[in-house]
Each structure stands twice: as structure tokens, then as C-alpha cells.
Amino acid sequence: MFRLAHISDIHLGPLPALTFLELASKRITGFVNWHRNRRRHLFANTLDLLLEDLEGRDPDHLAITGDLVNLASSREISAVADWLPEAGVPENVSLVPGNHDAYVPGAYDKSTEAWYPYMKGDHGPEAWHDDFHVFPYLRVRGQVAIIGCSTAVATPPFAASGYFGSRQARETVNLLRAAGEAGLYRVVLIHHPPIHGATPFHKRMIGIRRFAATISSGGAELVLHGHTHLNTVYSLKGQVGPVPVIGIASASQGPGGHKPPAGYNIFSIAGGPGQWNVMRERFELASDGLTFGLAETTRL
Secondary structure, three states: OEEEEEEOOOOOOOOOOOOHHHHOOOHHHHHHHHHHOHHHOEOHHHHHHHHHHHHHHOOOEEEEEOOOOOOOOHHHHHHHHHHHHHHOOHHHEEEEOOHHHHOOOOHHHHHHHHOHHHOOOOOOOOOOOOOOOOOOEEEEEOOEEEEEOOOOOOOOOOOOOEEOOHHHHHHHHHHHHHHHHOOOEEEEEOOOOOOOOOOOHHHOEEOHHHHHHHHHHHOOOEEEEOOOOOOEEEEEEOOOOEEEEEEOOOOOEOOOOOOOOOEEEEEEEEOOOOOOEEEEEEEEEOOOOOOEEEEEEEEO
């Protein structure tokens, strides 16, 4: 049995001091939003409690589906690089970026380079370089193939959309088919939910149809995403039946907000091709803000 944990939307805080030049961009809107809203509900101690509880359940691997920072300043990107070892060693943690990790032009390259060990495919180069397409990547862990995709792009103020393009779609299909032929359980990581209507228009994923075609053509068993800060279960058409598409609340969300409190999923994967047996357990922060408990169990 392989046990895969999933968290998302860390938004590591507190927000560091920003220079005037850093604020003279889209960051000013995010800066205002942080101080008006996010800082009252996203807490570093919640993330610490989540990791401590998750560690006690001893999963084999951890998937993180984006938005590790808030405004993608250099200090934030560096802080996440320092934090990531707390989540685990690169071999045991797979990461894809979110829209906040590519908040302004140039931020995507900086965050990808800084966090590359956690996004390096099994056959990727040892070091990141700017002419290399990191995504999609493939990591094989036990009987599970983890395919990491990116929808992270810089967007104008008041937009938080993502993009899944044709090159990435073609390469993802090839990885999915190869993993299927190898008899592996295929898990796709992506930040934006690939579902029509799952987000407001300005936060949507551009390329939803392309992604759906990728899954139906290449084949997959599970899709994990973030972005919405909600605990959701959708599905896409697969080759032999529906493919679950599962989102999770922000890993830093404290209790009492308008979004669900912090949580994580653990997927226990057993069996083999055509006979996979997968159990999902969702754990959620209690109203006391101090403990996590089992909130839901479902068989996929």
C-alpha cells in the first residue's frame, strides 16, 4: 500500500517588508488584500500544527499543489525554500506552482529555480536552467506515478487565472500513457481546478477543455488541485470511467473564516491496474484551532 498526502495553498506568512519598487506593480493589490483579509485567517502556527499532525500519520509521499507564497517577492520565495525541508526531503515531496507563485512577471522563474529540487522529474537535469521546460514532470514512487503540471502564469491586477497550453498537454499525454503501460496508478498535480464553474471567471483555468482531453486521451486515476481553498470532489471523463478531481482547503486557514479550516487528504492506494483500491481520508482543523481530526472517509 502507498499512502499519498495532499496539501495546498500554504501562503507562507507573515508577509515580509516590501520595497517601493516591489509594490509598484500588481503586488499593491495583493498587499492591500493581505492586510484587509488574509492575515486575519491565514496563520503560520496552523501550518505548523498541520505538518506535525501529518507527520504523525507517516505518509509515504506529500503532494503540494501551489500558492506557497503571497506576492512572490524575493524574500518570500527564499523563505519558502528554507521552509520546504520542514515538509520533507525533495525525494518525498512533489510540488507544483500556483498563480501566487507567478504573481508578477519574472516571479515564476525565480520560484521555479529556488524550489526546483521539489519539482525535478526522475529524469530531469540536476540543476534548473531557463531554457528547460520543468512541466510536466514524472516521478515514480512505488506503484504510483506522480505527474506534475503547471498553470502558473503572471496575470493583470484583479485576475488569478491559470493557463494549460498545448505543449504541456502533448507531453502530459505521453507521460500518462507510458505510466499506464507500466501498470502504475497515475496522479496528476495541478493548481487550478480543471472544472468549469469551480471558480469565478477571473480565477478560472484557461485550457480546461485541453486538460480534459489530456486526461481522457492519456488516462489517469486521480487529479489533485488547490486554488479554491475548498474541500471539493469533482470528476473528469477517463478512459475506463470517471477520474476523481479533488481539492483541499488552504493548509494555513485558521478556524472561523468564510473558507473551511485547514486540512489535508491522505490517499491509501493498493491493488493494481483495473483493480485499484483507494481510500481517501480527509483531516480537518478543529474549532479550537489546536488539533486535527478525521472529517471524512470515502472510497474512490
